[in-house]
Amino acid sequence: MGTWEFYLNILIPALNKGLLVSIQIIVPSAILGVIIGILVGAGRALGSKWLTVILDSYVAVFRGTPLVVQLMLWFYGLPSIRLILEAHFGPEIRPISNLFLLSPYVASVAAFAMCSGAYQSEYIRGAILSIKKGQFKAALSLGFTKSQTFWHITCPMAIRRALPGCGNEIIYLIKYSSLAMIVTMSELTGEAKGIASLYFRHLECYLLTAVYYLLLVTIASFILKKIENYLAIPGQLRSQ
Amino acid sequence: MTLDKLVDPDSQTLLEVRELSKTLGGKKILDKVSLTLDKGEFKVLIGPSGSGKSTLLQCIHFLIPPDTGDVLLDGKSAREMSHRDITLFRREIGMIFQDFNLFDHLTAKDNVAIALRRVKGMKKKDAYDRALSELTRVGLLDKADLFPAELSGGQKQRVSIARALAMDPKIMLLDEPTSALDPELIGEVLNVIQGLSESGMTMLMVTHQLGFARHFTNEMLFMEDGRITERGAPEELLAIDSTFRTKEFSLKLSKIQGH
Ligand SMILES: Nc1ncnc2c1ncn2[C@@H]1O[C@H](COP(=O)(O)OP(=O)(O)O)[C@@H](O)[C@H]1O
Numbered sequence: 001m002g003t004w005e006f007y008l009n010i011l012i013p014a015l016n017k018g019l020l021v022s023i024q025i026i027v028p029s030a031i032l033g034v035i036i037g038i039l040v041g042a043g044r045a046l047g048s049k050w051l052t053v054i055l056d057s058y059v060a061v062f063r064g065t066p067l068v069v070q071l072m073l074w075f076y077g078l079p080s081i082r083l084i085l086e087a088h089f090g091p092e093i094r095p096i097s098n099l100f101l102l103s104p105y106v107a108s109v110a111a112f113a114m115c116s117g118a119y120q121s122e123y124i125r126g127a128i129l130s131i132k133k134g135q136f137k138a139a140l141s142l143g144f145t146k147s148q149t150f151w152h153i154t155c156p157m158a159i160r161r162a163l164p165g166c167g168n169e170i171i172y173l174i175k176y177s178s179l180a181m182i183v184t185m186s187e188l189t190g191e192a193k194g195i196a197s198l199y200f201r202h203l204e205c206y207l208l209t210a211v212y213y214l215l216l217v218t219i220a221s222f223i224l225k226k227i228e229n230y231l232a233i234p235g236q237l238r239s240q
Numbered sequence: 241m242t243l244d245k246l247v248d249p250d251s252q253t254l255l256e257v258r259e260l261s262k263t264l265g266g267k268k269i270l271d272k273v274s275l276t277l278d279k280g281e282f283k284v285l286i287g288p289s290g291s292g293k294s295t296l297l298q299c300i301h302f303l304i305p306p307d308t309g310d311v312l313l314d315g316k317s318a319r320e321m322s323h324r325d326i327t328l329f330r331r332e333i334g335m336i337f338q339d340f341n342l343f344d345h346l347t348a349k350d351n352v353a354i355a356l357r358r359v360k361g362m363k364k365k366d367a368y369d370r371a372l373s374e375l376t377r378v379g380l381l382d383k384a385d386l387f388p389a390e391l392s393g394g395q396k397q398r399v400s401i402a403r404a405l406a407m408d409p410k411i412m413l414l415d416e417p418t419s420a421l422d423p424e425l426i427g428e429v430l431n432v433i434q435g436l437s438e439s440g441m442t443m444l445m446v447t448h449q450l451g452f453a454r455h456f457t458n459e460m461l462f463m464e465d466g467r468i469t470e471r472g473a474p475e476e477l478l479a480i481d482s483t484f485r486t487k488e489f490s491l492k493l494s495k496i497q498g499h
């Protein structure tokens with residue numbers, strides 16, 4: 001088979017297919033990660049002592065262990081719990097125990113969102129703590145409730161300040177989404193590996209895969225920059 | 241129900257502060273502070289730095305909950321209010337802070353409009369109309385679309401006054417509204433405050449601008465170590481031969497301010 005034929009008929013279609021799967025993993029993971037990050041970050045910055053302890057532990061665990069290990073636990077580890085439950089309670093427990101049996105897709109998104117959320121919460125927490133207390137006081141003095149203050153004052157300010165960090169985390173997420181391959185997902189890297197070992201064309205396969213990721217990251221950076229510019233406040237220094 | 245009727249109907253007392261005390265970090269910051277504000281009255285609170293003036297204003301507003309004592313607005317006790325009622329109570333009292341505390345992420349117009357929309361539930365257009373009319377009142381209509389970072393200190397403070405006024409407060413508490421300003425910007429803010437006083441707004445103002453204050457107030461309160469130790473007409477407290485601490489303090493201030 002000629003090189004062009006290989007590229008046009010084999011590699012590129014396979015990578016395109018993988019790209020689509022990758023995007024299907026990355027987008028929900030990133031969105032969930034940001035939502036988890038906001039809730040956990042806010043809880044850590046503003047919550048009670050107990051809540052802070054619980055959320056800090058979550059972050060410590062998910063930042064302190066390798067993502068590959070987390071992914072293995074989600075996909076291979078949780079089904080063991082299912083077996084244990086069924087051994088104890090019999091088949092009636094199925095409706096509940098089956099919840100522990102995750103598809104490769106769900107396991108990947110869960111692992112990435114939980115891990116990403118832990119990192120995102122760091123940026124959100126820092127951003128909330130950097131807001132001057134007086135602004136909360138001003139809101140309360142106008143008759144805002146605590147939750148109104150959070151949604152209308154704290155959140156918009158914190159998100160702006162956290163945006164550069166959160167954007168970076170999304171860029172990381174794009175790259176570590178390639179780990180989904182190890183739980184049998186045929187995403188970008190998984191497809192590349194399949195073709196590479198089938199045709200023994202490792203160099204071309206992985207180089208082109210790298211280009212695909214580079215493109216994804218470039219597009220994501222561009223969009224994030226646009227959002228940052230859109231939200232930038234005139235007269236204030238922008239974080240570069 | 242009948243509680244309101246128990247209050248003397250002839251009395252024009254709008255705000256009554258009853259023996260507020262507050263301990264922070266093991267230190268007694270407020271020690272049984274009492275004062276009243278009649279309708280339309282403009283009182284001035286002075287005292288050395290660290291004497292508890294800011295804490296007092298924030299306790300009156302229940303931004304810092306006082307340990308003991310009570311605040312009555314129109315005869316209604318804030319102490320007995322639920323969380324929800326406290327937010328209603330706060331709406332009725334406007335607060336001006338030394339460092340403005342404008343919302344950084346909102347334009348001048350939105351700073352004024354946001355509470356109208358989110359707290360009072362006004363429609364967007366009505367809220368903006370009101371915001372623009374309040375900005376006009378403080379002479380800043382042309383700055384409506386600028387962000388706080390694009391405004392001078394004096395302009396920021398005027399926006400914060402417009403923001404408070406838009407809520408139709410019955411009372412304004414002002415905590416050193418000109419202390420963070422360059423000298424040449426103080427006048428524009430004092431002019432707005434003077435206008436407010438002349439329009440009959442009830443106000444309690446912490447300030448070191450005694451030259452301004454003595455013309456507009458009939459009672460000055462002097463605070464020291466968490467207590468109001470002297471109170472009276474400025475002519476009395478600041479008379480040339482006065483032996484009051486207020487006089488001594490005012491001499492110290494004029495030395496610093498250089499007039
Ligand atoms: N949260 C706090 N914890 C401990 N001490 C405080 C706190 N807030 C204020 N203080 C102290 O209370 C005193 C009065 O402060 P403040 O009300 O700001 O005085 P003023 O406005 O008259 O300068 C100061 O000695 C200050 O250090």
Ligand SMILES: [Mg+2]
Pocket residue numbers: 293294295415416
């Ligand atoms: Mg003060």
